[in-house]
Amino acid sequence: MSTSDLTYDQLMAMVYALPRLHPTGVARALLGTLVALLAINTVTICLRIYSRSVLSRGAFGVDDMLATSGYVCYVVATAYAIQGCYYGLGTRDADMPSELYLIRGAELLLWWQIPYVISIPLIKSAIAAQIMRLTPSLYYRIPLWFVIGGSTFNALAGLVAALVHCKPISASWTGQGTCGSNVPLLDLSYLFTAIAIVADFTCALVPFFLIRGLNMNARRKWSLMAVLSVGVGAGIFTIVRVPFFKHYLIAADALYYQGYIAMWSMLEEGVGAFAASLPSMRKLFSNYYGSSNKSNGNNIPLPAQGTFGGNGASNNSNLKKLDADGMPLNTLVPAAKRGQFSATVSAAAGGTWVPGGSWEVLDDEDDSSRAGIIIQRDVFLQTGDHASRRNTGSLSGSDEQELRRYAK
Incomplete structure (x- = not known):
């Protein structure tokens, strides 16, 4: 019986009954990357909350709330991506025992995209808000507001594009319905990526020009520059995934190449979340930075x-x-x-x-x-x-x- 002859409920009952695949190749690399990034960012966000709430005497601010919210969405996206590794994401079509895995993998891919798209502006806005704490100058604040606005635009436009591309939305994985051309999605992907690259490098380069004029010892100055500029890695990963966008228009091995896109996207998000939390933990490394910390009395x-x-x-x-x-x-x-x-x-x-x-x-x-x-x-x-x-x-x-x- 062809899958087109089944009702949605009958089809999904068969899909959800599929056994898990054993991840290999790209799927295994993606799984390892996801687990490592999740562990690192979980430790980092916990240290951030402890440092800002306890060591800094209740200094938990807007940037901390944005970073925490972004982390929650990041965890949800990671959960869907990890599950996708067991149902075809990063696996070639020929290595799947049944075409039903294509349906399950496509469904998990869509559910991964939604929290991923939401988390990106939250994390980048947290970085921008943190840098804004250092200066009231419009020369620095205007580019940082571009980061917040550009990232928010990307998220909203991406969500709308993902949710209206197929009618009903389930047609994006079952094929039972109508879907628009993937060409507009490809064009939007290039636009969103260009904005994301500019935003990433803005967050990475602004600290160099800002901190160099601050009155602090050289070791702490260069340490802060290095910490705040970790986010340049996010921009690099964003650039690396661009060549894989062309596979939006190629049906063969679609989930295999989507595995590459998911891996570089999660690296972008994971490194950005890590970079957003590092500066807030400076209280934990006060001896290295040279802070007084009032250890010798007030x-x-x-x-x-x-x-x-x-x-x-x-x-x-x-x-x-x-x-x-x-x-x-x-x-x-x-x-x-x-x-x-x-x-x-x-x-x-x-x-x-x-x-x-x-x-x-x-x-x-x-x-x-x-x-x-x-x-x-x-x-x-x-x-x-x-x-x-x-x-x-x-x-x-x-x-x-x-x-x-x-x-x-």
Whole structure:
């Protein structure tokens, strides 16, 4: 009996009763890729949530929600693709015991495409939103908004194309109905791929131009550039799959070549999801990046009253002792850890310190979009005639002259 003589329910009952195939060749490579990417991204998203929610004290933001939503859709797409490996995806027609596997494989392929298409704009928008945290400049934000808009357009247009191509939708795998030409789908695939490539490379290259101007140590700067640019791999995988699009117009071994497209597509998505989560986990690697992390306390106490001489008299021995300990006056002093800075200010001859003051450690682990940190403090000094006065100004961690001015 021909499959065309069966009702939809009868046909699908036979299809769902098919035993699983043993994946070989492209199907096996696709299966291994899917499992590896799923494991890596599951660990990564868990570390991201822990880092942003726990280590960063509830800093879970919009980019984190987008990345988490994209991961959920990615898991659903992976589940359908893995199942497809056992029902003909990545397998040549001649290696299938029955043509019914073509129906099952085509059905799973369509259900894979829907969550895959939805996850792509979520993941790329998460990357763009994360980079936007670093700058308010429109020179950087406009390209990033293009990433968000272009990815969303691709998703919406792709969903519409997949859902209206055949009437009813089940005709796309059963053949019982009417389907349009695949030529428009091929043209759309090239358009979507061009937009995706530009979006991927935008997310990968913008950090280079942005981070190079930030005020941070060189190791952390280059580390962040490398982390944020991992997404360039997504653009490369997008380019690699382009030659396989021509098989949309070739019926022979359709599922075999769709296996290649699915593999490069999931690599694009998996690498993008991994790249989206890496920068948010920097709190876990703070020792490497040189962050203070406040491990030595939030405040550095100032010397007690009289350390620099009390009652109008200069205490040169104390000054020499500080110099011997590596704490010279009138200068910035690097703290023990990278990313921390302390400062000492000397009074004029006969000056004394007001007790109870402290200097705060500047922490570079916040999400500020500023390139530097400026902190304003009140400095109390006494002149030789014991008349106190108060000076207030902006002290920058990189400006020694500002400290000297207050010491006079």
